[in-house]
Amino acid sequence: MRRARPVSRPLIITLVVTTALFIATHASSAASISSRLLIDPAGENDGDIFGSSIASLGDVNGDAYDDIVIGANFYPSEGGQGRAYLYFGGPAMDSVADLVIPAPPGDTRWFGISVASAGDFNGDGYPDIIVGARYAGLPGKAFIYYGAPSLDSTPDLTLTGEATGSSSWFGSSVASAGDVNGDGFDDVIVGAPVYGPGSTQVGRVYVFFGGSTPDAVPDRMFTGPATGDQLGWVVGSAGDMNGDGHPDVFATAPRYSRAEPIPVPPTCGWGGRPSTRSPISRSTDPRSATASRPPRARATSTPTASRIWPSPGRAAPRSSWVDRL
Secondary structure, three states, rough: OOOOOOOOOOHHHHHHHHHHEEEEEEOOOOEEEEEEEOOOOOOOOOOOOOEEEEEEEEOOOOOOOOOOEEEEOOOOOOOOOEEEEEOOOOOOOOOOOOEEEEEOOOEEEEEEEEEEEEEEOOOOOOOOOEEEEEOOOOOOEEEEOOOOOOOOOOOOOEOOOOOOOOOOOOOEEEEEEEOHHHOOOEEEEEEEEEOOHHHHEEEEEEEEOOOOOOOOOOOOEEEHHHHHHOOOOOEEEEEEOOOOOOOOEHHHOOOOOOOOOOOOOOOEOHHHHHHHHHHHOOOHHHOOOOOOOOOOEEOOOOOOOOOOOOOOOOOOOOHHHHHOO
């Protein structure tokens, strides 16, 4: 039994939540379900906010057991840089992290505010990891770590938000998008909910296509239509909602106001598919000087603002999204 020790209120909350997520269920019959505690990891320090983010990764080290990652974005304490902890699954799994991922050098505050599987972003057969650091400078950053039998804590790819002169919180939310453009590589989606020139905080969401040698230039951008929308608080894969064979993506805009003149729903979805349109112009990207490589196929990125996006052959939805709230 773990020896009792005084902890701060934030750590107590973290332990309860984290412990709850590690309850294994086993259905011995249709009428009976038993459960047992698998592991109960705790943060290294009071106030490091261990458990502020957590995600299943798949089998990142190739041992046939799925693994998890947990973020502690205040490590070592409030105002710190942050850390992420990787735990390998297995018959002898325990509460000791198998890999501690420190915040990369430099100003990378709140590293671990978001963690997720990146899918198999580089196509080597191992799931990868993505970790957000929304206060890594004003733009914010997200770091991708490639899975492997001997993976390490050095980021393999760094994604950086756009420079607008104010904080964008790029990396507040991160997720695997699946293979939205059908090129055989999984893609990732990153939210920057307070992005906006002049502190307008419209919010912006970025999709980065995977590849054998992926780059850090966003392949799709989706922007909130009005001041204060903060699109990108939560992002993720929506599965194949319209049944066209390609995963779709979603993003939330929790500060959306019904008083706004443009009726965009507070949760938006975009369909993935190979594009027949022109790719995003690299000349408008602040990092266009690094984007001289030939463009890959791009996914179509125009959402229907006032409607849910139905599959071909399905009945059209009602015209007003407000009616569906």
